[in-house]
Amino acid sequence: MMTRRFVLVLALVAASFSTAQVATLAQHKPGEFSAYDDIANELLGRMTLAEKVGQMTQADLQYLGDLSDVRTLALGSVLSGGNSDPKDGNSPEAWARANDACQREALATRLGVPLLYGVDAVHGHSNVIGAVIFPHNIGLGCTRDPSLVEEVHRITAIEMRRTGVNWDFAPCVTVPQDDRWGRTYEGFGESPALATLLGAAAVSGLQGNDLADPLRVLGCAKHFVGDGGTSAEKRDASSSEFRAGVRLRLDQGDTRVDEATLRRVHLAPYPAAIAAGVGTIMPSYSSWNGEKCSASHYLLTEVLKEELGFEGFLISDYNAIDQLASDYKECIRLSINAGMDMVMVPERYQEFVTKLTELVNEGAVPMERIDDAVRRILRVKAAMGLLGPDPVIMSDANLASSFGSEPHREVARRAVRQSLVLLKNDGVLPLKDGNFAVTGSAADDLGMQCGGWTIDWQGKTGDVTTGGVTIRDALADAANDRLVAESDQAEAIVVVVGEKPYAEGTGDTDEPKLSDEDQDAVEAAVATDKPVVLVVISGRPLVLGDAADKCAAVVAAWLPGTEGAGVADVLLGDYAPTGKLSFTWPKSADQHPINIGDENYEPLYPYGHGLCY
Structure with a gap:
């Protein structure tokens, strides 16, 4: 049943926090992360600027070398990108060793704040050999079954926890409007109503009602906002990224629609994902009427955080801020001041730390913005039980028999x-x-x-x-x-x-x-x-x-x-x-593009078509 996405949840057990901290936490709905501000603020007050900037930084495992930078920079997060496997192989055991090694470095810092370890487990724990691989979202959309979608993501969370990984860059709640886009299959369907229903179900499957549950993981609704509505363009494909000649480009493009359309189609799934308790949201590579979403104060702060009341934190896409300006330092300033809280900087993480620190010292990024970002990150970690005396941080070998199980x-x-x-x-x-x-x-x-x-x-x-x-x-x-x-x-x-x-x-x-x-x-x-x-x-x-x-x-x-x-x-x-x-x-x-409701709608098979025996 999907009702548990919206019911009140119990306060975390006393063992996870001190008695004084537990007393500050009333029952709250999923997504009310500000209930953990007392815990977050106490820790924030003890942090140096370097430790705060470290919490805002996410590096890729493949560029971390001996992992000591996790400790020396007090990094808040590590990810494994789509091709970033552990150095000693791709198996559940290798992933568990990689996670545990990163966490040991984090625990060795002055404040011992555990990491968030993120992956794109978009249809099962799909980076890991032997994991169950579920249908991509386009297929799940055809089921029209939120209970099934929730169960799929619950199992994904369990298989992730076997390896220790605690953050899934999913669900994708995009509403694709042009099937020529290469990420169409990541969306549940062309209807915002369908993406709304199943996106919230996916969040519930990953996170449950209690993020401190050791069988749950942190979810991430993406890509905010309009990634599925970009306009098709022909472009010179001389780079190695594309085949020779001229080809279509939709990915990371520009969504050229008025605000009413943006809200009706592309923004629609996010309030339900927030109501389901999603802890993180990933801004899109794409633009809205020429402005990059990752640099839009209006979209990230005024709409998402203030109007929609999102209390979690924002994580940028892979190297996404690099696209905001010709100067990297300006890229950082634009993104952080727009409302980005944690930045995915796979390889340039040391440079990011240096330049963001300079921006703060120069007054170009206010300390209030840094504190807001770090508070958001810490309140989510607190909700996950990571800031208590007995956090569940390491991989769980007891889940080995369930990984890829019948x-x-x-x-x-x-x-x-x-x-x-x-x-x-x-x-x-x-x-x-x-x-x-x-x-x-x-x-x-x-x-x-x-x-x-x-x-x-x-x-x-x-x-x-x-x-x-x-x-x-x-x-x-x-x-x-x-x-x-x-x-x-x-x-x-x-x-x-x-x-x-x-x-x-x-x-x-x-x-x-x-x-x-x-x-x-x-x-x-x-x-x-x-x-x-x-x-x-x-x-x-x-x-x-x-x-x-x-x-x-x-x-x-x-x-x-x-x-x-x-x-x-x-x-x-x-x-x-x-x-x-x-x-x-x-x-x-x-x-193309063709969608239900279009004028002169004459497809081969219409939206919602499906025969039975």
Whole structure:
């Protein structure tokens, strides 16, 4: 039930704080972090400027060397970016050792303030080999099931806690309006109402009602605000970041809408995330009508903190402040004075500390702004139980048996089958009887099933992780010898095709569509005159060309993650499809952007479409 997002929570147990501190804490709703100000202010009053600036600084593990900078600079946080694994390998044990080593350095500082350790666990603890990888948000949006979304994120938190990591840069509550954007799959859907409902559920799953619970982690709603509404631009792609030539650019762009539209579409999910208690919010790389969100005092301070009453703290995106000006010191001044509280400076953290200290001493950044930022960080740490005499800081080896466990995978399998959308069916599904063959580029590729933000930032094809099952293998396991090797021996053919993994930037494309290779696979199957079931693995709706007409059935499977058995459940009829489109499915590329409510709305499949058996 979702009601617990809004009910009063119990005060933290006396063991977490001193008797005097406990007496100051009344029952409060999630998100009322100012209830911890007595604890935060007492610690803040003992801090030097260097220690305050350290709390505002987040460095990346891969640039920390022997980790001594955590201690000498009194850093407030460490992250592992999308490609930043522990130096001794990628396993739960290696991640636990990395977290614990960082925390030991933090505890060795004068004040012994524990770290926040952050990762992008955007669909499970997806940086770590062997973790359960859930469907990306685009698939979860098709379930329309907040209880399921909450459970997915509760399990994500447990698997994170096995490694000691206590901060998840999730959920993404973006409302994508143009499917050509390479981060479309990170959004729950094109409707602000859907992102509002499921974003709040995700926060509840990660944080629960008590952030001091050792099985919960700190959440982060992102990217504030308008990241899903950027205008498409053609740009010279001469840099190594892009392929040669001219290509579309939507990522980190400009959202050119009036304030009423910004609020109605893009701001809409944030009040619910705040009401659910989200402790951190990440401002967007993108701009609003030409002004970078990370430098907007109006958006960060006046709207988010003052109008919406957000009491947690703001964390910048990866190197995001570097884009604000040509001079790095000016970048820092603009961002901090706008309201940024902690800055993600993966490699330049020493320079950041030096220059922010100079800005304070010069009077360019007021001490009141520094104290406000640090108070916000400390009140969140207090709510997490990190400032008490017996904080839960280190990794928990007792959770080893639950990491990647079958019960967790069963929830992921349920999420997969509820996320699938049956777009078309001329009676061939479910495959209850008769032999069938399976072909296509994505049929036996775990990496394609998982997509981006899986072990590597951009994801990769092939055996990206362990413990999962491909769609082909799942069908073979469940079909009782009805899966045959050759199409000419089959009574029906399942063709599984789709997008190769990508993430932000590289995923922007002029024309999201089936590749030529995939079109050829469909044509080869259709040429047999057998009924063809087309299963599309993708991070957004793809233009299908004439494949939608030629195939007897079409299933949108999105990026289902490691549990291919959920796809088999639907195809074989063990679970009747229930998913409904969270994005409009266009007929052709020239319809982009297309969203429900548009004038002359004539998609191939409308928002909310989804058949059943």
